[in-house]
Amino acid sequence: MHTVLIMLLGLQLVVFGVIVFLFKRLLLRDAMNAVNRIKQVEADVNKREEAVRRQLEDHEKELAHKLTEMEAELERRRVGSEQELVRMKETITAEAKREGEEIVARAKRGAQKMREDMEREAEARAIDYAGDIFKMTFSEKVSESVNREFVGEVIAALEEVDGESLHVEAGDAEFTSSHPLAPDQRRRLQDLISEKFSVSLDIQEKVDPEILGGISMRIGTLEIDASLRSRFSEAAGEVKKDAGAT
Numbered sequence: 001m002h003t004v005l006i007m008l009l010g011l012q013l014v015v016f017g018v019i020v021f022l023f024k025r026l027l028l029r030d031a032m033n034a035v036n037r038i039k040q041v042e043a044d045v046n047k048r049e050e051a052v053r054r055q056l057e058d059h060e061k062e063l064a065h066k067l068t069e070m071e072a073e074l075e076r077r078r079v080g081s082e083q084e085l086v087r088m089k090e091t092i093t094a095e096a097k098r099e100g101e102e103i104v105a106r107a108k109r110g111a112q113k114m115r116e117d118m119e120r121e122a123e124a125r126a127i128d129y130a131g132d133i134f135k136m137t138f139s140e141k142v143s144e145s146v147n148r149e150f151v152g153e154v155i156a157a158l159e160e161v162d163g164e165s166l167h168v169e170a171g172d173a174e175f176t177s178s179h180p181l182a183p184d185q186r187r188r189l190q191d192l193i194s195e196k197f198s199v200s201l202d203i204q205e206k207v208d209p210e211i212l213g214g215i216s217m218r219i220g221t222l223e224i225d226a227s228l229r230s231r232f233s234e235a236a237g238e239v240k241k242d243a244g245a246t
Contacts, residue, residue: 119240123233123236123237123240126236127229127232127233127236130232130236131210131212131229131232134212134213134228135212143178143179143212143213144179146213146228147177147178147179147213147214148182148185150213150214150215150226150227150228151177151181151182151185151189151214151215152185153214153226154189154214154215154217154224154226155185155188155189155192157226158189158192158193158196159192161196171201171202171220172201172202172203172204172220173193173201173202173203173204173217173218173219173220174203174204174205174206174217174218175189175203175204175205175206175215175216175217176205176206176207176208176211176215176216176217176218176227177205177206177207177208177211177214177215177216178207178208178209178210178211178212178213178214178227178228179207179209179213180205180207181205181215186203186205189203189217190203193219197219199219201219210229211227211228211229211230212227212228212229212232213227213228213229214226214227214228214230214231215227216230
């Protein structure tokens with residue numbers, strides 16, 4: 001009985017040992033498989049890390065290259081901008097200079113025109129003052145005498161005119177004097193016009209005290225101003241010329 005029990009116990013021990021051995025082999029195989037899988041995963045991870053590292057290096061190189069190109073382009077643009085600014089500055093300066101010169105020229109022309117206008121106005125006022133002085137200084141009788149003397153000078157001058165050197169086409173004539181013409185002087189003027197210019201005209205006579213004395217004649221397109229006011233104007237011009245010469 002004891003022998004059988006011992007044999008059964010030994011058999012159980014053997015079976016248990018076999019089971020343990022088989023279980024260990026199974027566990028060892030699974031562990032080895034797991035380790036191999038882990039090693040494979042690590043290898044795959046290392047490969048991927050290497051690929052990613054190479055990609056990163058390539059990207060960094062490409063980025064560095066692009067940054068270099070961008071810096072070079074920025075430098076070219078900076079230089080070009082500076083050159084363009086210099087050209088713009090020169091252009092603006094030249095335009096400003098031209099505009100300044102034009103403004104100065106316009107100012108000079110304006111000043112010259114203003115000066116000429118003032119001179120003409122001063123001359124006109126001087127003639128008006130001279131006329132006022134003449135009117136206040138001489139009586140009406142003296143003015144009539146002066147007018148007759150002036151008209152006489154005009155008649156004498158017309159008598160000296162070579163009528164053949166002048167050609168007048170006119171249908172009328174106009175005399176303007178400071179006082180009514182004396183009948184004899186009026187007839188003489190009409191005769192001289194007919195004689196010198198070979199025309200028979202209807203003469204219109206006007207009285208304008210503002211011419212102060214003498215006569216102004218218009219025969220068609222021919223105008224002769226022999227008035228005292230005209231002589232005052234000529235005298236003012238001579239005085240102005242002499243003043244400018246000195």
